[in-house]
């Protein structure tokens with residue numbers, strides 16, 4: 001009973017990880033392409049507790065929720081001698097983040113003299129340092145037409 005199950009590298013959020021080949025000296029029912037079921041897991045540390053995540057194919061698409069975590073795949077199959085095997089891969093490297101563009105909601109307030117305008121809420125899938133109250137620097141701009149050239153608004 002010899003087996004190998006490795007994760008192919010490619011450890012970035014928004015990328016795909018593929019389970020490595022399964023080998024078993026007892027033979028496998030599917031020949032070189034073993035008929036196995038896969039469960040993907042994440043852990044906060046390389047050899048920490050495994051938590052199942054969605055993804056029950058031989059590959060998984062990595063999402064923001066997995067950033068900073070380590071991924072392992074657990075494969076279950078029956079070898080050609082009828083023994084059910086459960087294999088756990090070695091951990092991937094820690095999943096690295098890929099930047100997601102942030103967004104800012106529309107300005108609120110009444111666009112009239114002596115009124116106040118307020119910048120909209122900022123959202124960023126990567127998380128923000130201030131959580132719900134993002135620590136941001138704001139620069140207001142003004143234009144003569146809606147889609148014209150905007151210049152910095154200098155408050156007198």
Ligand SMILES: [Ca+2]
Nearest residue numbers: 098099100126
């Ligand atoms: Ca991201």
Ligand SMILES: [Ca+2]
Nearest residue numbers: 100102124126
């Ligand atoms: Ca971002």
